[in-house]
Amino acid sequence: MELLALIGQTTRVKSLVPILVILAVATVYGLWYKASRGKIRVTGTSNSAPVAALTAEILGAPLGTRATLVQFSSAFCTPCRATRLLLESVVLNMPDVRHLDIDAEAHLDLVRRLNIHSTPTTLILDSRGVEVGRAIGAPSREQVLNSLAGIS
């Protein structure tokens, strides 16, 4: 309530301060958003909690023999479609890599368990089904190829 009173005081004069504050904060957030989305981050293996492997049973589809790209999508997500097309084309000539496109909304248990907050999120699994990296947002082809090249 104190916060509302404070905002009320500054807005009684219809000041431009709220507009400037909102645009400044949004700009900082937007720059972070642009810089972070699409980057593939290596999933740490030194965590105290052991990383549990994902299985065909959990995911509802068989894994690739070398690697699997597990994409989580939703209906209200524009870059999900581009990500799907990219990953489809990446795995086209890789018989040992599979791409799964999972509707996050229909698999909320899995989403919570894997700590997925936004779509598209793509997990890169090795042959054992262990997550070795993840991309939040649409990754670039080069990054996906580099990441897959590191998995034997």
Next chain:
Amino acid sequence: MTQTVSPSLAVKTTTIDARGPRFSALITTLVLILALASHSIWVIAFQLIVFAIGALRGPQFTPYAYVFRKLVRPRLKGAVPTEDIRPPRFAQSVGLGFALVATAGLLVHIPALFVVAAGGALAAAFLNAAFDYCLGCEIYLLLLRLR
């Protein structure tokens, strides 16, 4: 090969020129700045109606989308990027929620409520216009996870 684990993702829906919603977000940003600067019920009510059309009928039916088609699109060159209407429609629904609260704030004379709600809508519209921000990507799953 690719396998779709959920058939709902394969649903074919209407697609539109992806630059339309981005242009609309720019106009929305300017209108919301005007609303916040003036505290005018008419300005926020106008934007509320635009959000309502975008959320209920679709983002391609708003007055801003009409301006885009008539004045902006004929001047744009290059390949036309398309997008599903569902993400921008979701964003319009979130905007509608903010605009309803903002309008109520002015009607019951709680300016702080108006500023917070109109400010939320401004932040989202500005992020969309300036950074191609996908609101549905970032908050839809979070909302579902709250359930």
